[in-house]
Amino acid sequence: MRRPLPKLPSWLLVDGYVLALVGTVALAAVLPARGPAATVAESTSTGAVALLFFLYGARLSTREAMAGLRHWRLHLTVLACTFVLFPVLGLAARALVPAVLPPALHTGLLFLCLVPSTIQSSIAFTSLARGNVAAAICAGSFSSLVGIVATPLLAGLVLHGSGGGFSADALLSIVCRLLVPFAAGQLLRRWVGGFLVRHRKALGTVDRGSILLVVYTAFSAGMVEGIWHQVSAPRLLGLLGVEAVLLAVMLTVTSYGAKRLGFPREDRIAITFAGSKKSLATGLPMASVLFGAQAGLAVLPLMLFHQMQLMVCAVLAKRYAATARPAAGTAAAPAGAAAGAGREAEAGVGGTRG
Incomplete structure (x- = not known):
């Protein structure tokens, strides 16, 4: 009798979409788009990015976001963590150049610190941990909305001196x-919202496919330009170590900082998950506009951080749930919610729906 295959540990959550991203990077490494094919891929990628942000805007319920303004202290705390503390830590990491990080990877790490928070995974982990889900929805929405403007502006301020290649042309392209x-x-x-809700599954596939196309185009350009000769295995290990410290610092600050600010437990959970995470779905398209041929290397820190935050936050959410007092008539969120939490790209900014 054949024995069943051993199951992976519950903390080892390798999101299926991350595997698809890795496969896309591998494809770009083996078969990069060159010549006319590169031109077609770049044009298609440009259209895909525009479509993504149109869908993000069409899905974001401004009414729901405005209804959450009563939690303004919570939202300001999350925004401060996302767009102030994260960038400060990213700038401080410049002290590690070039001993630990090459300049190109530091630029990618700094860009990671500028992108908005996640929506979908923050909601899933907050629910699993029995936190304030409504606050997590609104906090993620505000972060994404602010990030559409704040990320390019912050990039203009901090990446110009870090080899980011940001310019007035890049700003116009962002607009x-x-x-x-x-x-x-x-x-x-008002007119397309109902259609998007009815076809959310199919459009989720469009979202994911569009981002995979952006990744393929960016990494193909990187292969053609030869930027990967700048990265070695020890440098990647150094990047992983730096990102682990960055995530640990942000989780500690959001958790204990929210407690010191007097937030109740449910709000502290929402702040912890929304304030310590970064959005792959929003960051990848932005990077393709900001960095051009250098985008492949620039988004590598974001892709690694994304998977790391899923694995760590899954463990943290389960610990929060284990120590929570069960509310009367309220069932715990299913453990499977964490496994699918990384699929923020399925909803993008539209994670507020439902």
Whole structure:
């Protein structure tokens, strides 16, 4: 009788979408787009990014986001962690260049610190930990909304001196390829919102496929430009170590800082998960606009951090749940919620739906 295959430990959550991203990177390494194929891939990727941000804008319920303003202290705390503390830590990491991190990887790490928080995974982990899910939804929405403007502006301030190649042309490209489609989605939400809800599963596939195309185009350009000769295995290990410290610091600050600020337990959980995480779905398209041919190397820290935050937060959420007092008539969130938490790209900014 054949024995069943051993199960992976519950903390070892390798998200299926992350595996698809790794496969896309491998494909770009073996078969990068060159010549006319690269031109077609770049044009298609540009259209895919515009479509993504149109869908993000069309899905974001401004009414729901505004309804959460009563938790303004919580949202300001999350925004401060996302767009102030994270960038400060990223700038401080420059002291590790070049001993631990090469300049290109530090630029990617700094970009990671500028992107907005997640929505979908923050909601899933907050629910699993029995925290304030409504606050997590609104906090993620505000972070994503603010990030559409704040991330490019912060990039203009801090990446110009870090080899980010940010310029007025890049800012104009951000406006045309990200802000304009996002604003159009918000304006047309009244008419297309119902269609998006009815076809959310199919459109989730479009989201994921579009981001995979962006990744393939970026890493193909990197292969053609030869940027991967700048990275060695010891450098990647150094990057992982730096990101582990970064995540540990942010989890500690959000958890204990929220407690010192007097937030109740449920709100502290939402702050911990929303304030310590970074969005792969929003960051990848932005990087393709900001970095061009250098985007492949620039998004590597974000891709690694994304998987790391899923694994660590899954363990943390279960510990929160184990120490929670069960509310009357309230069932614990299913453990499987954490396994699918990483699929933020399925909803993007539209994670507020439902």
